[in-house]
Amino acid sequence: MTRVISQIAAATVALFISGSYLPSKQDAPAPDKITGSRVSVYNLQTDTVDVIYRDNKLIEAPNWSPDGKRLLVNTGGELYTLPMESAKPKVLTPVSITNMSHCNNDKGYSPDGTLIAFSASNNAAGSQIFTVAAEGGVPKRIVAETPSYFHAFSPDGQWMAFVAKRQGENFNLFRVPTAGGKQQQLTFKNAYDDGPDYSPDGQWIYFNSNRSGGWDIWRIPAQGAGADDAKAEQVTNDGLEDWFPHCSPDGKHLLFLSFPHGTANHDGHTEVQLRMIPLPGAHVTFPPIHILATFFGGQGTINVNSWSPDSTKFAFVSYEH
Structure with a gap:
């Protein structure tokens, strides 16, 4: 299928400058050396961005708690929470997990807020999947085979979707009971x-894949793609490389991260875009893509779902270099 560009620029195609968004076009990125992180919240109602936390450490992949009171982030192989209520200045609070280290950026709260699922290599040869009480404590290993990376809970909390490499060199999608x-x-x-x-209705799993040649957003029924992945449906088809689709809780929006054309993977940092389309219904129609923001980001920006519970905002991370 021919890859075409179909985009509508939103009001804030922009770049962080001194903590605020100003219209700009970013210069070509410097070498991938991160000197700081900015955790920000995009407000869909006002098309504005608020930088809520800055740090010279690498902060990654915010995930909003179901009660709306905190963000779950990672840095230095550990998990932390960041208050979303009145606390100013905001301070990272560690999630104390017994005998656990080397957590990566794939983690999230369960729909009822009682559990955190996370991925960590710890003493293993690669990433495994664990759960722990939301306040911390002794973890339970759910997936021992490596490499395995948690990404999402089903809306009813009964399943966890993850990616894993089991045969050959490719990653596929899996699910496991919580x-x-x-x-x-x-x-x-x-x-x-x-x-x-x-x-949000639990009927579909959205994901990114290079099965069409470039990186695009796809979806499959939550029970699986079927023989030869015949039930997989392509959702985006344009000139950029699309990663990490996230459905808003109200079922209206699909947010994703887009890298420049030809970017081979998501491991580095460069000029990226946060883009959005209406969440497809029963049939995919390839609507125009709205650009929300352009900035220096990539790995760690929105690896996991970062929508607020009321669907009016989402959190993301941009980087200084």
Whole structure:
């Protein structure tokens, strides 16, 4: 299928300058050396951005708690929370997890807010998946095989969607009961699938994949793509490389991160865009893509769902270099 560009610029195609958004075009990125992180909140009602926390450390992948009171982030192989209420200045609070280190940026709260699922290599040869009480404590290992990376809970909290490499060099989508148990492989294509996130009604899993040649957003039924991934549907098809789709809780929006054309993967940092389309219904229609913001980001910007519970805002991280 021909890859075409179809975009509508929103009011704030912009770049962070001194903590605020000003219209600009970013120069070509410098070498991937991060000197600071900015955790920000985009308000859809006002098309404005508020930088809520700055740090010279690498902060990654905010996930909003179901009660709206905090963000879950990671830095230095540990998990932290960041208050979203009146606390100023905001301070990171560690989530104390017994005998655990080397947490990566793939983590999130369960829908009822009682659990945190997270990925960590700890003493293993690669990333495994664990759960722990939201306030911390002794973790429970859910997926021991490596590498495995958590990405999302199902809306009813019964399943966790994750990506894993089991045979060959490609990552596929899987799910596993939140309480632990048998893993179910959901995609089988000889491609690289990543970033699974459930639709609010639990019917679909959205993800990014290079199965069409470039990186695009796709979806499959939550129970799996079927034989030869016949039930997989392409959702975006344009000139940029699209990663990490996240459905708003009200079912209206699909947010994702876009890298420049030809970017091979998501591991680095460059000029990126946060873009959005209406969440597809029963049929995919390829609507115009709205550009919300342009800035220096990439790995760690929105690896996991970062929508506020009321769907009016989302959190993301940009980087200084």
